Amino acid sequence: MDELSNMCLKHNMPRYQINAFSNFLCDTVFDGKDVLEVGGSALPRELTLNFLNAKSWTCVDILDEGSYQKDKYNDHYKNEFVYKLSEAHPSHIENDYTIYDGNIENASKLEFRKFDIIVSITSFEHILAMPQALIQMKALLKEGGVILTHHGPVWSCFCGHHAWISQTLNFNSEGIIPDFAHLLYRPPEFYRIMESRIGSELAGQLMLQVYNEPRVNRYFYEDYISFFENSGFTKVEYSPYFEREVSAELLTRLMELHPGYQNFSAYGMYAKLTK
CATH class of the missing domain: 3.40.50.150 (Vaccinia Virus protein VP39)
Structure with missing residues (x-):
């Protein structure tokens, strides 16, 4: 190591x-x-x-x-x-x-x-x-x-929007983009929140990137499992990495907004698919 x-x-x-x-x-x-x-x-x-x-x-x-x-x-x-x-x-x-x-x-x-x-x-x-x-x-x-x-x-985690406007405004920037904003708010709501924080020009760029640009696929953690398990490999193994606890109240809200999905704590996934 x-x-x-x-x-x-x-x-x-x-x-x-x-x-x-x-x-x-x-x-x-x-x-x-x-x-x-x-x-x-x-x-x-x-x-x-x-x-x-x-x-x-x-x-x-x-x-x-x-x-x-x-x-x-x-x-x-x-x-x-x-x-x-x-x-x-x-x-x-x-x-x-x-x-x-x-x-x-x-x-x-x-x-x-x-x-x-x-x-x-x-x-x-x-x-x-x-x-x-x-x-x-x-x-x-x-x-x-x-x-x-x-x-x-992945899209379902707290910073799954994966936005990158600059070195100081991106998915790693703490305290600027609210956690889970891309999953909790519709584009107009997101824009209003970000406009109050970073101004209209940057808020517009950020909204476009988060909701419309094809930089990321916007697949939830469970979507990857489904894709992998239906891909015809003889063995599929997977596990989450870097799990961040989500409060019960927030988890309930996220599950209500996105029916069928439950894992919002996993930042990413490690998987092994064997042919």
């Missing part, structure tokens, strides 16, 4: 990635395996190929210009060639480290290579076409292969 932490910190990787890999390493061995990463794409060769000793590491990620990860890990992307997913070709099977820009549900061109493991860290909450994505990931796995996902915040 200390060696993993030191490796991640050396490459300026956030704590949640260290926690995710700690879970992954309890469930599987990467040594000699062909690995597909969904989202992320900033993990360095020193971690993936040297420390984890994967045989190959392939990543499918959406890498728009000006994206958060391209800005934060600029040197990494300068040193690694990024293919468009539509450019995937069987000749790439010779590569031990490859990044593709695109959506995982459109990754049928990668089927020239089958993977032992698919990993994903804080990315599943951004996948809109979840059933199609799971179908495609399953097709890319070898028999007996696994998907390991560590994702959140």
Whole structure:
């Protein structure tokens, strides 16, 4: 664990990635395996190929210009060639480290290579076409292969809106956006509350992002369970991570507003799907 932490910190990787890999390493061995990463794409060769000793590491990620990860890990992307997913070709099977820009549900061109493991860290909450994505990931796995996902915040948690306007106005900013505001208020109510706190311009941007922009999929914790259990995998295992207690009064209100859902305490989910 200390060696993993030191490796991640050396490459300026956030704590949640260290926690995710700690879970992954309890469930599987990467040594000699062909690995597909969904989202992320900033993990360095020193971690993936040297420390984890994967045989190959392939990543499918959406890498728009000006994206958060391209800005934060600029040197990494300068040193690694990024293919468009539509450019995937069987000749790439010779590569031990490859990044593709695109959506995982459109990754049928990668089927020239089958993977032992698919990993994903804080990315599943951004996948809109979840059933199609799971179908495609399953097709890319070898028999007996696994998907390991560590994702959140999910829509049903206190900051599940996952909003990011700036470094000082985002889902991590304490005391600015009320907990569960995206689940408790309709857009006009949300706008009025935020306008009184941050002004009309920022409140308008925030409202648009929280309720309309396709940055997150707005799936509740139980939705992921349903998607996973109906995806045709032979074994599905899951558990919540970082649970935050919700008062009985607030839980009753949330359940009234969102019938059929009960888990509003889980920030995210760790899941293992076996083909």
